Amino acid sequence: MSTKEVVMTEEWNESDDFKRVGTEGLSGEDIGEKSLTYWADVWRRFRENKLAIFGLILLAVIVVILFIGPVITGQNYQLIDASIKNQGPSSAHWFGTDDMGRDLFTRVCVGGRISIYIGLCCTLVMFVIGALLGALAGLKGGLVDDIIMRICEFIGNLPYLIIVVILSMVLGRSMFSLVFAMSLTAWVGTARMVRGQILQIKEQDYVQAATALGASTGRIIIKHLLPNTLGIIMVDITMSVPGFIFSEAFLSYIGLGVRPPETSWGALASAGQQQLMFYPHELFFPCLMIVLTMLTFHLIGDGLSDALDPKLRK
Amino acid sequence: MVKFIGKRLAYAVLTLFLIATATFFLVAGAPGDPIAAKVGQMPEQAQEIIREKYGLDQPVVKRYTTYMKNLLTTGDFGESIIYTGQSANDIIKNNTLVSAKIGLLGLLFQVTIGISLGMVAALNRGKPVDHVIRVLVVLAICVPSFVFASVLQYFLAFKWKLVPVFGWGELKHYILPVAAYAIGGIASYTKYMRSSTLSVIGEDYIITAKAKGCTKKRVVRKHVLRNAMLPIITMIGPSLAGIFAGSFILERMFAIPGLGFYYVKAVSDNDYTMVIGLTIFFAILFVGSLIVVDILYGIVDPRIRVAKGKK
Numbered sequence: 001m002s003t004k005e006v007v008m009t010e011e012w013n014e015s016d017d018f019k020r021v022g023t024e025g026l027s028g029e030d031i032g033e034k035s036l037t038y039w040a041d042v043w044r045r046f047r048e049n050k051l052a053i054f055g056l057i058l059l060a061v062i063v064v065i066l067f068i069g070p071v072i073t074g075q076n077y078q079l080i081d082a083s084i085k086n087q088g089p090s091s092a093h094w095f096g097t098d099d100m101g102r103d104l105f106t107r108v109c110v111g112g113r114i115s116i117y118i119g120l121c122c123t124l125v126m127f128v129i130g131a132l133l134g135a136l137a138g139l140k141g142g143l144v145d146d147i148i149m150r151i152c153e154f155i156g157n158l159p160y161l162i163i164v165v166i167l168s169m170v171l172g173r174s175m176f177s178l179v180f181a182m183s184l185t186a187w188v189g190t191a192r193m194v195r196g197q198i199l200q201i202k203e204q205d206y207v208q209a210a211t212a213l214g215a216s217t218g219r220i221i222i223k224h225l226l227p228n229t230l231g232i233i234m235v236d237i238t239m240s241v242p243g244f245i246f247s248e249a250f251l252s253y254i255g256l257g258v259r260p261p262e263t264s265w266g267a268l269a270s271a272g273q274q275q276l277m278f279y280p281h282e283l284f285f286p287c288l289m290i291v292l293t294m295l296t297f298h299l300i301g302d303g304l305s306d307a308l309d310p311k312l313r314k
Numbered sequence: 315m316v317k318f319i320g321k322r323l324a325y326a327v328l329t330l331f332l333i334a335t336a337t338f339f340l341v342a343g344a345p346g347d348p349i350a351a352k353v354g355q356m357p358e359q360a361q362e363i364i365r366e367k368y369g370l371d372q373p374v375v376k377r378y379t380t381y382m383k384n385l386l387t388t389g390d391f392g393e394s395i396i397y398t399g400q401s402a403n404d405i406i407k408n409n410t411l412v413s414a415k416i417g418l419l420g421l422l423f424q425v426t427i428g429i430s431l432g433m434v435a436a437l438n439r440g441k442p443v444d445h446v447i448r449v450l451v452v453l454a455i456c457v458p459s460f461v462f463a464s465v466l467q468y469f470l471a472f473k474w475k476l477v478p479v480f481g482w483g484e485l486k487h488y489i490l491p492v493a494a495y496a497i498g499g500i501a502s503y504t505k506y507m508r509s510s511t512l513s514v515i516g517e518d519y520i521i522t523a524k525a526k527g528c529t530k531k532r533v534v535r536k537h538v539l540r541n542a543m544l545p546i547i548t549m550i551g552p553s554l555a556g557i558f559a560g561s562f563i564l565e566r567m568f569a570i571p572g573l574g575f576y577y578v579k580a581v582s583d584n585d586y587t588m589v590i591g592l593t594i595f596f597a598i599l600f601v602g603s604l605i606v607v608d609i610l611y612g613i614v615d616p617r618i619r620v621a622k623g624k625k
Binding site: 154157158159161162165166167169170242246249250253254255256269273276277280283287290291294295298299 | 344
């Protein structure tokens with residue numbers, strides 16, 4: 001096709017019968033601004049959102065503290081010392097100590113790693129299963145679509161919380177069972193969303209054009225479907241991580257979370273709740289960390305969805 | 315419509331059957347001996363008798379068929395293994411209403427306050443009121459309900475002694491749990507109502523109404539509110555289905571004798587029969603309310619009815 005085009009223009013130029021007039025002074029075809037790729041554009045708009053950048057930096061700070069905090073204090077999060085039970089914040093123990101005299105700051109750091117780790121794992125599992133099944137259903141259609149959607153409908157009809165409780169009860173208290181129980185029901189939403197997106201994009205003109213040009217299914221998936229669904233999936237992921245941290249906190253709270261001596265923000269909050277009346281700091285600090293982390297993810301998620309929304313593009 | 319409801323019901327029954335079966339086998343197959351703690355000190359023979367009483371000497375499939383037969387013929391959800399004489403039916407009978415009260419009251423506050431705040435924020439877009447509401451919404455969404463409940467308990471009840479710390483029975487006992495239950499929902503209803511109102515304000519029919527000379531009050535009440543509320547109504551459905559599960563922690567924290575309180579207790583006690591019975595009951599409530607919501611949608615919103623008819 002391109003060779004034909006070239007031939008035609010050459011003929012056009014050679015022909016003396018016609019002459020281009022009135023185009024000399026125009027520069028409409030010139031590219032005014034440096035062209036940006038889609039993601040560069042998204043990043044540019046994301047950067048303009050001060051709140052989102054604040055969220056990103058705060059999240060980075062939190063994560064760094066979680067990892068180097070215990071190194072700085074040099075405390076052991078399991079070390080029990082009956083002589084310093086339930087102390088308030090001090091220079092030796094920044095967040096005070098808990099009912100067994102353990103350094104709360106170190107425990108919050110170690111527990112936070114687990115909370116965030118669980119949040120990330122669940123999100124990863126949810127994303128992989130959901131995106132794969134959703135894409136499969138959207139692309140294949142027919143019987144495959146029917147079966148996957150029936151499964152989604154079934155799982156969507158289950159009371160989420162109870163499934164999680166039952167599964168963690170049956171599988172025992174471990175990280176694996178927590179992640180398994182929480183992501184088992186969560187992928188349904190992702191699958192539905194990806195399927196909807198794929199169905200929509202599949203009908204778009206550019207995909208049909210690609211098909212007409214002979215692009216293989218694989219190429220269409222990688223070049224067109226994936227980049228166009230990625231945005232909405234990313235927003236979903238940012239919003240899911242804090243959701244899972246929430247759920248983990250909830251399960252730890254009713255005694256189905258991680259098993260001691262391991263700890264998590266939810267487990268720390270649950271322990272702090274029992275001391276609330278007399279030593280409120282033991283509840284305050286884990287909760288503060290949960291709230292701050294949730295806040296960063298929400299700010300980042302909001303910024304992302306604004307940056308990805310083509311309607312808001314200037 | 316009748317066909318739709320029929321299909322939905324048949325599907326729900328199948329779902330419930332699968333849930334009941336899966337729950338039974340999962341819990342029955344869970345590691346650990348459910349009555350080990352109870353029979354630990356007893357002589358061998360007494361242990362045998364107790365095992366026989368709960369049918370634990372029989373294979374799990376036999377126990378399953380017996381359980382299902384009892385459940386379907388007499389509506390027997392099972393007897394507690396830990397507390398002799400206490401059955402899941404008693405708890406369902408006595409405590410469902412308590413959970414429902416908290417959940418419904420909470421939902422009522424969520425919807426009314428959320429819609430009002432959302433409208434106020436949207437109509438004052440960019441003004442200080444809007445900013446304050448938006449900041450509060452983000453904060454409220456980021457705070458888990460149990461944290462909020464603890465804060466309320468500490469300040470209102472413990473420090474200032476305005477309301478009882480926990481307990482149940484009188485009106486004053488409702489204040490803290492309902493507030494703690496409602497806060498997260500208020501935030502999300504406000505958020506959605508705000509964006510819904512903003513999109514409605516930009517519609518042509520609002521400009522038309524203004525051009526016709528409607529007063530601002532009338533435009534807001536008759537045109538903005540009505541249309542902005544439509545998507546919010548669809549949100550109420552799932553919340554309605556979730557009211558029984560939403561107050562698990564709160565019931566525990568405030569010592570409210572609701573379904574969730576006993577459910578969490580049964581789980582931490584490893585009281586298997588209670589867990590199975592209450593799970594099935596929760597599932598019935600949940601699936602049942604989903605159906606009710608589906609049918610209500612069909613009645614409330616003619617567009618959904620048409621779309622379903624086309625299929």
